[in-house]
Amino acid sequence: MMLHFEEKALQYYGEVCVNKGLVRKASIGTTSVPMYVSEWIVSRYLTDGQIDAAARQNMRDFVNKHLPSKDQKEQLKSKLKNGGTLLILDTYSVEVNLRTNEYILKIPCLDENKATIEPYIVELYPLLLNGGVWGVGRLEYQSPDEREHTFGQIRMVDFRPMQAATIDMELFCEQRKYFTLEEWRDLLVSSMGYNPAFYTPEQMMLLLARLVPIVQERVNLIELAPKGTGKSFVYLNLSRHVRLISGGKVTAAVLFHNNATNQSGLLTRFDVVVFDEAQSLSFDNPNEVIGVLKDYLESGSFSRGGKQQNTATSGIVMIANIPLAADGNPRFENLFLDLPEFLRETAFIDRIHGILPGWKLPRIEAESISTHIGFKADFFGDVLHSLRRTAGYEDHIKAYGQITGTNDIRDRNAIIRLATGYLKLLFPDLKPSQEELVNYCLRPAASLRQLVRNQLTIMDPEYKPLYIDVAFTQQ
Known part of the structure; x- marks a missing residue:
């Protein structure tokens, strides 16, 4: 039996909604893609809104044919070399090489960073220039030509993006009036992939806090919690405008600007940059990175090595594990005690807008995952991106x-x-x-x-x- 918010979601938003339970039930057999890609595949093959044997087989066939694993890359390259054509679902991105006046295509599943692409595709889908777009690309191989002094290259000749169609934001906002606050909050939480019935109203507001840096420019958050509370789940699965960095060492060139190649860093290309496992985060040349980062957190602008000033609207989210006491509260009064040195500096912490108390959220378990109606993740992610600029x-x-x-x-x-x-x-x-x-x-x-x-x-x-x-x- 549907809940009130589900009935209203289908009535007033229709095709941009999906049954999260069906997506979970479909189990398309890959964990290498974000939730919005899985939802796109499932929605494409449902039979009258349900998963029957034929729909399940079609999904499996699609994944096996168009979503290859990395260990198949040489077989796929061989097929291209022998004159075949590939249709591959992947997250494609394009860079501009001004020296050669070419677009350079990156194809992650083939570990290919120097493919080419038909210029009209980039003109049709400029998001390819903004860090990557999931979609189905038709790939062909161009053999080397000694007379033209050209090398062999993979070339994309057609592309169908896996993204929401043009969003009518005026209609989206207008339809909100048909929901009570509780119904709307339940719909948002379900759209994030969580089961609203599993969480208290206070906990649902904390879940929604994870979306605030996505929907609002230059919001800086740090979430502190024990392991297993789903801290990075939303950032991994909801929006293509979010970039997650998991632990390890981060360079100024990657984050801000690469002076050697004159390429903009992550902060200028994404709505939110998320540092997961921040307790193990370190920086290459930390004095430089942290100094520039503090300037950015304060003003939204930065410069490197005397180069020109850059501005950006990206938010910064840091996610870190902290130890809890037996009562479920943080073990130490100083929440930053076990974190890296730069995260124990008050001048840095003061530039963080809010601390999300993740210790108040329960661990993720089977019942905490939504089996209800929610907005399709690609649609919802693009709505948040549009609201960001409104x-x-x-x-x-x-x-x-x-x-x-x-x-x-x-x-x-x-x-x-x-x-x-x-x-x-x-x-x-x-x-x-x-x-x-x-x-x-x-x-x-x-x-x-x-x-x-x-x-x-x-x-x-x-x-x-x-x-x-x-x-x-x-x-």
């Missing part, structure tokens, strides 16, 4: 939100940005009541920032204790 929400927070208990500019800016993100998520139609604006936008934002202030007070006597409160301002 004006009016921050002005609404500034006009009707009142922050008390602190006059610190960083505190106030952090709360405004976080609250704006919550407003976009929960009230895209910009029609919250006074009580809703305070309780579901301003207060959750203030609580995330309050945790930052509490840590600063613990770590440095220069930061005096304070209690942040919020209210609605009558106009």
Whole structure:
């Protein structure tokens, strides 16, 4: 039996919704693709909205034929060499080589970084230039030509992107009016891949906090939690505009700008850059990277080695595991005690807008995964990306939100940005009541920032204790 939010989702949003339970049940046999790709495959082969034997076989055939594993790459190259054509589902990306006046195509499943592509494809799908697009590419091989002094190359001659069609954002926002706040929140949580019935209202607001840096420009968050709470799940599976870096060493060239190649870094190409396993994160030439990163967290701009100033709107999310005591709360009052040195510096922490208390969320188990209706992940990810650039929400927070208990500019800016993100998520139609604006936008934002202030007070006597409160301002 469908829940109310599911019935309304199908009634008012129709084909951009999917049964998350069916996607899970389909079990297409690969963990190498994000959730939005799996949903695209399943939605394509459902029979009257259900998975029957024929649909399951078609899905398996599609995956086996068009989603090859890395160990098949030499066989596939051999097929191309012998005159065959490949149709491959992969995340393709394109770079511009100004020296040769060419587009250079990257094909991850073939470990191919110097393929070529028909220029018209790039003109049709410019997102290929922004870090990669999942889609089905038709690949052919061009043999070397001694007379023309050309080498053999793989070439993409056709492409069908796996992405949502053009989104009617006005309609998306308008349809919000048919849902209660609880129904809409359930729909958002289910769209993230979580089962709303498994979580308390407070926990669902923490889950939604993971979306705030995706939907709002230049939001910096750190989530601290034990292992197994699904901290990176959303960032891996929801949006192609998010880039996740898992532990290890990060260079300034990768993150900001490569001066040698004049190529822009991740912060200029993605909406959010996520550092997973931040407890093991390190930087190549840490003094340079951390100095530039602090400037960026503060101003949204950076420069490297005397080169020109760059601006970006990407948010920074850091995810780290921390130990818990027997009562389920953090073992140490100083939450940053076991983290890398740069994450124990108050000047850095103060530039983080909020701490997401992941220790308040339960471990992921079978019942915590959604089996309900939700927005298709590729559609939902593009909605968040579109809302990110939509004006009016921050002005609404500034006009009707009142922050008390602190006059610190960083505190106030952090709360405004976080609250704006919550407003976009929960009230895209910009029609919250006074009580809703305070309780579901301003207060959750203030609580995330309050945790930052509490840590600063613990770590440095220069930061005096304070209690942040919020209210609605009558106009």
